[in-house]
Amino acid sequence: MNRYIINGGKPLHGEVVIGGAKNAALGIIAGAILTDEPVTIENLPDVSDINVLLDAIRGIGATVERIDAHKAVICGKTINSVVVNSEVIQKIRASYYLLGALVGKKGKAQVAMPGGCEIGARPIDQHLKGLRALGVKCDENDAENCIYASVTNLHGSGIFLDVASVGATINIMLAAVLAKGTTTIENAAKEPHIVDVANFLNSMGARIKGAGTDVIRIFGVESLKGTEYTVIPDQIEAGTFMCAVAAAKGDVTLKNVIPRHLEAISSKLEEIGVTVTESEDGTEVRVVSDVNARLGASTVRTRVYPGFPTDMQPQITVVLMLGDGDSTVYETIFENRFRYVDELVKMGAEIKVKNNETAKIHGVEAVHGTHIDVPDLRAGAALTIAALAADGQTVMDWIDYIERGYEDFDGKLRGIGADIVKETVNDIEEA
Ligand code: EPZ
Numbered sequence: 001m002n003r004y005i006i007n008g009g010k011p012l013h014g015e016v017v018i019g020g021a022k023n024a025a026l027g028i029i030a031g032a033i034l035t036d037e038p039v040t041i042e043n044l045p046d047v048s049d050i051n052v053l054l055d056a057i058r059g060i061g062a063t064v065e066r067i068d069a070h071k072a073v074i075c076g077k078t079i080n081s082v083v084v085n086s087e088v089i090q091k092i093r094a095s096y097y098l099l100g101a102l103v104g105k106k107g108k109a110q111v112a113m114p115g116g117c118e119i120g121a122r123p124i125d126q127h128l129k130g131l132r133a134l135g136v137k138c139d140e141n142d143a144e145n146c147i148y149a150s151v152t153n154l155h156g157s158g159i160f161l162d163v164a165s166v167g168a169t170i171n172i173m174l175a176a177v178l179a180k181g182t183t184t185i186e187n188a189a190k191e192p193h194i195v196d197v198a199n200f201l202n203s204m205g206a207r208i209k210g211a212g213t214d215v216i217r218i219f220g221v222e223s224l225k226g227t228e229y230t231v232i233p234d235q236i237e238a239g240t241f242m243c244a245v246a247a248a249k250g251d252v253t254l255k256n257v258i259p260r261h262l263e264a265i266s267s268k269l270e271e272i273g274v275t276v277t278e279s280e281d282g283t284e285v286r287v288v289s290d291v292n293a294r295l296g297a298s299t300v301r302t303r304v305y306p307g308f309p310t311d312m313q314p315q316i317t318v319v320l321m322l323g324d325g326d327s328t329v330y331e332t333i334f335e336n337r338f339r340y341v342d343e344l345v346k347m348g349a350e351i352k353v354k355n356n357e358t359a360k361i362h363g364v365e366a367v368h369g370t371h372i373d374v375p376d377l378r379a380g381a382a383l384t385i386a387a388l389a390a391d392g393q394t395v396m397d398w399i400d401y402i403e404r405g406y407e408d409f410d411g412k413l414r415g416i417g418a419d420i421v422k423e424t425v426n427d428i429e430e431a
Contacts, residue, residue, distance in 0.1 A: 275288040
């Protein structure tokens with residue numbers, strides 16, 4: 001287990017370079033195996049979820065050459081197995097993308113049931129509904145905790161998603177690009193990573209239109225070719241640093257961002273008194289939170305893009321916990337995303353969660369360092385922000401969750417003046 005020790009109360013100053021989007025890169029890595037030609041991916045984040053997926057495709061025979069921490073060349077020509085069923089892959093959500101990609105490439109797949117953060121029930125019925133519409137036979141095997149999929153005639157179809165699921169939209173795109181005929185996904189997810197995966201697949205020769213809108217059309221092609229592609233900047237990593245500056249105060253410029261992807265976050269922060277300015281060339285945002293002024297209160301509802309992202313809900317709650325007045329945060333996407341609130345209450349926050357859906361926040365002037373545990377990835381980022389803004393020292397256990405999705409989080413925070421160190425706690429001490 002790893003832990004952070006954070007001495008809070010230090011305003012943040014300087015520059016942070018934002019990495020590639022984890023959730024786009026996961027779809028892109030799965031898509032890369034659809035061709036037999038080499039695919040070069042740049043701006044890959046060096047985080048554990050990505051490394052697990054790269055290991056998983058190695059495990060089915062793909063070659064993965066890691067040129068450096070952020071660049072890999074993947075070749076799917078050597079894939080010799082359709083069985084993705086290891087202890088490791090069950091830890092990540094994106095294992096399900098190998099279902100869509102392998103049925104597209106090989107006509108069959110056996111993939112372990114997806115894992116990932118425990119933030120709700122997270123069913124995959126919409127993935128399976130979409131794949132079945134394309135002619136794929138999908139059987140869930142509870143005893144083996146995996147899904148068997150096979151298809152003899154992968155064909156285009158019309159699919160209306162009951163929920164605008166990010167994962168289902170990407171999975172269906174992955175399977176449909178090599179299907180015969182046209183696939184239409186209605187009520188498709190519109191997140192920036194959907195557009196990025198579609199752009200990537202199109203750069204391989206796929207014909208996907210409408211990504212970023214409610215209706216995506218995929219015109220199946222015979223085969224795909226190799227490409228070189230750069231992953232978009234991570235909207236959530238950028239948003240997390242914006243909230244860190246808002247709560248801990250200071251003046252920080254975030255480099256390598258797409259400000260348009262950050263609008264829901266920027267406008268909420270501006271509403272409560274943070275200054276957010278976009279650079280003229282549209283690749284940076286500067287975030288200023290006055291050390292002498294208390295932020296205001298607000299209401300936040302998580303929504304699918306372009307609404308306020310559920311992956312930023314814990315971070316904005318931490319900002320509002322220190323605001324002047326009463327705020328409300330509604331989580332509308334996942335059923336179990338307030339588990340971190342108990343830890344904030346230990347630090348002195350006044351937050352009550354109702355029905356796991358609504359957090360009623362009474363802003364406090366200060367919170368105080370203590371010993372806390374990280375329950376999941378984004379919650380871990382939010383608790384780190386709370387510790388940076390707190391008086392005194394916070395010891396945060398189980399920060400391994402954070403490393404699933406943030407590259408060198410502590411190093412980047414130290415670079416802007418945070419007093420944070422990472423420690424590895426050995427098993428004997430843990431026991
Ligand atoms: C993706 O998860 C992201 N993960 C999540 O990021 C993110 O929180 C989420 O999208 C929403 O933006 C990856 O990209 C790997 P969904 P995903 O399918 O695809 C319901 C992070 O912190 N649903 O859009 O699993 C579901 O229960 C992670 O980086 C169904 O009912 O999310 C949820 O209520 C956490 N049936 C809603 O839809 C389905 O078949 C949205 O889920 C699929 C989903």
